[in-house]
Amino acid sequence: GAxxxxxxxxxxxxxxxxxxxxxxxxxxxxxxxxxxxxLYAIELQRIVLNMQISLTHSIARQALECANKAAQAEAAYLRRVHGHAASVPPTTKESP
Structure with missing residues (x-):
């Protein structure tokens, strides 16, 4: 990934x-x-390590998106409960 x-x-x-x-x-x-x-063992280790790097990167990206969504939900909740606008840092990209 990027x-x-x-x-x-x-x-x-x-x-x-x-x-x-x-x-x-x-x-x-x-x-x-x-x-x-x-050389064969090294190639197998390289393949597995690259998969682990890719999975870790994907999980971290999804965790960040989840945290942003949770912050938006909390802001909406606090606005309703406390009757005022809560500030939330803007997300870097729109997610569903």
Whole structure:
């Protein structure tokens, strides 16, 4: 998502990125056979960590939206109960 940083395979000069680099490394006969299992394990860990980053970012965004909605509800409640307008910080975007 926007503003989220994920782990990616890349070469040293950053001119190329992506899983294709990992696949090429695995297929390259110059890559020692002793590294193949470790490279596979690292790729699995990268995939899982990226999923966890994505889920955490989504949950945080939804929690912020929930807090904004709760603040709006509280302001409406306080206006009714106390008979005056309560100030609420404006939300950054309209949500249903």
């Amino acid at each position: 503003g989220t940083t994920f782990l990616r395979w890349r070469n040293l000069d950053r001119s190329s990125m992506g899983v294709a680099l990992w696949e090429a490394l695995l297929a390259n006969p110059a890559t020692p056979a002793s590294l193949i299992d470790e």
